[in-house]
Amino acid sequence: MSVAAYGRLRSKKRRNRTMNLITFVVVVLFAILAIFPIWWIFRTSLMTNAEIYKYPPSLIPDNWLFSNYEKTLKVFKFWKYLWNTMVIIVPSCLAGTFTATLCGYAFARLRFRGKSLIWALCVGSMLLPAMVTLIPLYIGWTRGLGFSDSYWPLILPYFCGGGAFNIFLIRQFIMSIPRELDQAATIDGAGYFRILFNIIMPAIRPAMIVVALFIFIGLWNDLLQQMIYINSSDKYTIALGLTNFRGQLKSDWSLTMAATCLSFAPGVIFYLIGQRYFVEGITLTGLKN
Amino acid sequence: METINKQQKRRSRIFSAEARVAYICLIPAFLGLIFLTYLPLVGVLGISLTNWTGLKSPVFIGFDNYIKIFTADPYIKDSIISTIYYAALSVAGSMIYSLFIALLLNRKIPARGFFRAVFYVPYVLPAAAIYVGWSWLYEGNFGFFNYVLSELGLKKILFIADSSYVVPSLSLISVWLAGNLIVIFLAGLQNVPVVYHEAAEVDGAGGWKRFRHITLPCMTPIIFYNLLMSLIANLQVVTPALALTNGGPGNSSRFLTYLMYDQAFVNYKLGYACATTLIIFAILAVFTTLLFKTSGRWIYNEGGDDK
Numbered sequence: 386m387s388v389a390a391y392g393r394l395r396s397k398k399r400r401n402r403t404m405n406l407i408t409f410v411v412v413v414l415f416a417i418l419a420i421f422p423i424w425w426i427f428r429t430s431l432m433t434n435a436e437i438y439k440y441p442p443s444l445i446p447d448n449w450l451f452s453n454y455e456k457t458l459k460v461f462k463f464w465k466y467l468w469n470t471m472v473i474i475v476p477s478c479l480a481g482t483f484t485a486t487l488c489g490y491a492f493a494r495l496r497f498r499g500k501s502l503i504w505a506l507c508v509g510s511m512l513l514p515a516m517v518t519l520i521p522l523y524i525g526w527t528r529g530l531g532f533s534d535s536y537w538p539l540i541l542p543y544f545c546g547g548g549a550f551n552i553f554l555i556r557q558f559i560m561s562i563p564r565e566l567d568q569a570a571t572i573d574g575a576g577y578f579r580i581l582f583n584i585i586m587p588a589i590r591p592a593m594i595v596v597a598l599f600i601f602i603g604l605w606n607d608l609l610q611q612m613i614y615i616n617s618s619d620k621y622t623i624a625l626g627l628t629n630f631r632g633q634l635k636s637d638w639s640l641t642m643a644a645t646c647l648s649f650a651p652g653v654i655f656y657l658i659g660q661r662y663f664v665e666g667i668t669l670t671g672l673k674n
Numbered sequence: 675m676e677t678i679n680k681q682q683k684r685r686s687r688i689f690s691a692e693a694r695v696a697y698i699c700l701i702p703a704f705l706g707l708i709f710l711t712y713l714p715l716v717g718v719l720g721i722s723l724t725n726w727t728g729l730k731s732p733v734f735i736g737f738d739n740y741i742k743i744f745t746a747d748p749y750i751k752d753s754i755i756s757t758i759y760y761a762a763l764s765v766a767g768s769m770i771y772s773l774f775i776a777l778l779l780n781r782k783i784p785a786r787g788f789f790r791a792v793f794y795v796p797y798v799l800p801a802a803a804i805y806v807g808w809s810w811l812y813e814g815n816f817g818f819f820n821y822v823l824s825e826l827g828l829k830k831i832l833f834i835a836d837s838s839y840v841v842p843s844l845s846l847i848s849v850w851l852a853g854n855l856i857v858i859f860l861a862g863l864q865n866v867p868v869v870y871h872e873a874a875e876v877d878g879a880g881g882w883k884r885f886r887h888i889t890l891p892c893m894t895p896i897i898f899y900n901l902l903m904s905l906i907a908n909l910q911v912v913t914p915a916l917a918l919t920n921g922g923p924g925n926s927s928r929f930l931t932y933l934m935y936d937q938a939f940v941n942y943k944l945g946y947a948c949a950t951t952l953i954i955f956a957i958l959a960v961f962t963t964l965l966f967k968t969s970g971r972w973i974y975n976e977g978g979d980d981k
Contacts, residue, residue, distance in 0.1 A: 521717030545706025
């Protein structure tokens, strides 16, 4: 290596190091900005009303009033709402993931008549915005099948293939698994379902977890459907309960923020547990075009 | 050769074991496609041509609903404007923000995983709770943003209670929620071949040049994907109006989907609401088609492996 090239390499290394340092500082600043709203909500939940309205506001509560949470839990039926939400989410995630896997397997591996037509219908439905079918579905569920004030209209759709996007995701993933694996199993006398359960499913576990996560987030964020299908307050989900609670307690910000923090908690815990899969999964969807 | 042909013939038959398994696997999806997608799509068209209120049986009234929407609806114009305004701000804001953050996180900095989590976490919180939480930050007198404004010597703003600020304020929340876009961008960035960068560096290309001529072109498919998803999601915006503003103040946040919700589930004008739905659908279709049409011009396909 010539002296000049060596010098260039060194200066490049130094430049890189300063660039990384600058990047790090910028990332820290943005991370603080991103996390700040959550902190502000949390610190409010631990304050007295007098302290909330103090000027200038303090970043950290004077004395951490965890008793606000006790007070909130008396009015805001968090555990009830959490249970109701889970009653919707858990079966939906399981059924949606399972049925999406079945369909994805059929599209990825099996040959049958009408495949390209069914596939086209499936992909086509992906471009259809959810709100287009909202009213006919509402009429169908409530008038046609009599599911008023019930969780079924929120759960049952996930028993029907788990959504085109998820089927698509699973299919892409199965296609990336070498066919030799199934062929070897066929030679050993395994049937199609055996192959699906014993070979494909273990191999696509990350994709299945991702589908479950997407269903979770979808239901977690969908206030509109919960609002139109659920009426009685003892059936409220977290989203409905909180929206309603805010209306009740318009100006008691510390209790409202305590309720908000309680509603944040399951998502954060869930995320911390499944973090690896979350990132892996969303990465998958980005790459598989 | 003949046996293969025979085998293929046998396999292509509907009742071959393979096809039978496939049909069994597809039963759920098939039911879903019929009863949750295509039948409702026909239904929404049909109901939109009636005056159904859900009480009496529907009467066919032709295109009256559509005519009324365009000539006599007091909300539709504001709704279209606020929806497009919201979507434009949210899509642009979240695309720029998430690409920027992804570029930062793509560099070798310490605790990358931790920072990725920080930017991603808002996405896993329930949307309703996010809006309630942010309504406190936006509060008129004691909210955090107004504290900052008054410290800077500026006038206080009623972020979500002032019709000229409500849409940008809500868009800011949606930018904050763009964690999933960041992760997808990051994935894309990690797929940009390092050799290109190295080659360009040898040729003396600086950071900006490399971004402009290598990173950006390689990222166009991902940018397109994120743009499309974010456009579809943001044009259907409804949660902030449901959780927070009820379409107000005035009609300034009466987004189209909220308008539809209001007509169908508050005023029980089901036929009219279905007609509104199809207008939203048409607007969405126009924007997504435009995006698809123009995409050919700016999407870079490496090796042209375009499927």
